[in-house]
Amino acid sequence: MKKPLLAILLLSTFVFAGRVPESAWKTGLLKRVDTDAVEPTTDLAGKKALRHGYAITYYFIQSGDYLYEGETLHRKKQKGFSVAVNAPVKFLLAGMDLYLRDNKGKPHKLLLLNTIRTADAPATTPR
Numbered sequence: 001m002k003k004p005l006l007a008i009l010l011l012s013t014f015v016f017a018g019r020v021p022e023s024a025w026k027t028g029l030l031k032r033v034d035t036d037a038v039e040p041t042t043d044l045a046g047k048k049a050l051r052h053g054y055a056i057t058y059y060f061i062q063s064g065d066y067l068y069e070g071e072t073l074h075r076k077k078q079k080g081f082s083v084a085v086n087a088p089v090k091f092l093l094a095g096m097d098l099y100l101r102d103n104k105g106k107p108h109k110l111l112l113l114n115t116i117r118t119a120d121a122p123a124t125t126p127r
Helices: 002-019
Strands: 026-037 054-063 065-077 088-094 099-102 107-117
Touching: 054 088, 054 099, 054 107
Parallel strands: none
Antiparallel strands: 026 054, 026 088, 054 065, 065 107, 088 099, 099 107
């Protein structure tokens, strides 16, 4: 049941990213990439832990006067996509979604968490 849903979700991501004109993609500087483990949680009935073996990766992109923070949830054992810190990247904002192209040009969908004006942002964002 989960595999067909995941396949549909991934396919829709690539279809959306393929329909966007190249001029809509912005250029920014990837400032930082952080990964945190998701702590297993239990429900009130004391059942098995949920989200065991997952991690969240945060991406921080600076473009113009703004710093964009996006996240993605993945299995700990999965290798993330290849991007270089302190290097230019292409990204696209679409509502609450942030699409980020890896070093090979393949788009990856992230959840947009924050948009911060760089004048208001601290030098390092604690996490």
